[in-house]
Each structure stands twice: as C-alpha cells, then as structure tokens.
Amino acid sequence: METKDRTRQNPIRRLLEYKRAMRECIQRGADYEEMKKITKDYGFTLATPV
Amino acid sequence: MASPSLLPYDYEEIVELNYEFVNKDGIRYHLYFTPMDVLYPDMVNTYSFNIEREGTTPHSIDRRIAATVIDILRRFFEKVENAMIMVCDNSDGKQEKRRVQFNRWFDFYNDGTLSSRSAEAREGYYQLLVSIYFKNDNPNKQQLVRSFNELMSRDIYEIVV
Numbered sequence: 001m002e003t004k005d006r007t008r009q010n011p012i013r014r015l016l017e018y019k020r021a022m023r024e025c026i027q028r029g030a031d032y033e034e035m036k037k038i039t040k041d042y043g044f045t046l047a048t049p050v
Numbered sequence: 051m052a053s054p055s056l057l058p059y060d061y062e063e064i065v066e067l068n069y070e071f072v073n074k075d076g077i078r079y080h081l082y083f084t085p086m087d088v089l090y091p092d093m094v095n096t097y098s099f100n101i102e103r104e105g106t107t108p109h110s111i112d113r114r115i116a117a118t119v120i121d122i123l124r125r126f127f128e129k130v131e132n133a134m135i136m137v138c139d140n141s142d143g144k145q146e147k148r149r150v151q152f153n154r155w156f157d158f159y160n161d162g163t164l165s166s167r168s169a170e171a172r173e174g175y176y177q178l179l180v181s182i183y184f185k186n187d188n189p190n191k192q193q194l195v196r197s198f199n200e201l202m203s204r205d206i207y208e209i210v211v
Contacts, residue, residue, distance in 0.1 A: 010205055011089035011090065011201075011205055012089075012137070012178075012180075012201070012205045014089065015084070015086075015089060015098060015137060016137065016139050016178075018084070019098075019100055019137065019139075022082075022100065022102060023102050026080050026102040026103070026104055027102070027103070027104060027105060027106060028104075029078075029104045029105070032064065039084075043088055044084050044085065044088055045085060045088075
C-alpha cells in the first residue's frame with residue numbers, strides 16, 4: 001500500500017487531516033494503540049515530554 | 051463549595067497531556083494536546099487542543115463537561131510557557147458551534163491572565179477558524195504572536211479545498 005508522506009503537506013492541512021482522522025477513530029471507539037498509530041502516521045506524538 | 055452538578059468529572063491522564071473521562075450518560079470523552087513544534091519549530095510549548103467523544107448519539111446538556119475542560123485547561127496553563135492553538139474547520143459543518151462552545155469555556159476560565167489572537171480564512175464555502183491562547187506573562191509571547199501571524203499569512207492559502 002502506498003504511504004503518503006504527510007510531512008511534505010501544508011502544515012495546517014496536515015493538522016486538520018490528523019484531527020479528522022482522530023475524530024473518526026475516537027467516534028467509533030478505537031483503542032489507544034490505533035490512536036497512537038494514526039498520530040505516528042501524521043508525524044505527531046501523543047506522549048509529550050514538557 | 052460548588053454544586054455537584056458543576057464539579058469536574060474524574061478524569062484520567064492516559065499519557066502526558068492526554069485525558070479521558072466518562073460523563074453521566076456513559077459517553078467517553080478524549081481530550082488531547084498535539085505539539086505544534088513538529089509543524090512550526092518557533093512555536094515552543096504550543097499545543098493544538100482537541101476534544102472528541104466516542105459515538106454519535108445525542109446527549110442531554112451536561113455542564114460538568116465544561117467544568118472538566120476548564121479544570122484541564124487550568125492545569126495546562128499552570129506552566130506559564132504553555133500556549134494553545136484551537137483550529138476549527140467546517141468539514142462537518144460544526145465549526146461555529148465548536149468555536150462558540152470553546153469560547154464560552156475559555157471566557158469562563160480566563161481570569162484576565164490569558165490573551166488570545168484569532169484569524170479566519172474563507173474561500174467559497176470553506177471556512178477555517180484559528181486561535182492561539184497564551185498567558186500574559188508567557189516569556190515567548192512576542193515570538194508566538196509573530197509565528198501565529200506568519201502561519202496565517204503563509205500557510206492558509208493552500209488550505210482551501
């Protein structure tokens with residue numbers, strides 16, 4: 001399956017698409033591992049060292 | 051003491067800056083902060099705030115959800131360097147509703163120690179609403195505002211779909 005290089009997207013578009021993907025994922029009650037995978041696919045992190 | 055109907059729900063921090071709680075209707079809510087420095091390195095300690103719920107069934111008005119969000123925001127802004135970005139788009143037609151809802155929470159929480167900047171992009175039917183919130187004494191305030199303005203002037207034009 002072709003993997004889209006999301007890091008080359010417009011940053012705001014990438015953020016919006018990530019939010020939509022997470023919304024869909026959470027709405028159907030997906031588990032945390034799936035959320036982590038989506039987050040990683042979009043180049044973000046869920047656990048954030050501050 | 052606050053009325054029990056205005057107390058925050060018990061929430062769990064799943065990992066840092068990621069929270070979950072279940073409301074009186076049994077609906078699970080997820081609140082998470084996404085670091086923005088991945089996209090904009092100048093936006094230090096800046097996070098996109100998101101709140102989503104499981105399922106789509108309608109539920110009754112629940113003021114404890116607001117109390118819970120406010121409690122989490124209070125914790126978030128205890129670190130004075132933290133800043134938050136709120137992005138609402140109209141992919142599901144609920145962007146105005148979300149913004150009004152969030153502004154209501156924010157106004158309730160803000161005791162005058164927070165500032166914000168907002169911007170809006172429109173093209174045909176498409177609408178994008180973006181706001182940034184930060185403490186007045188955030189040491190990176192000027193840099194954040196500059197980065198936010200650059201973001202809006204540089205990156206929004208490609209968003210139109």
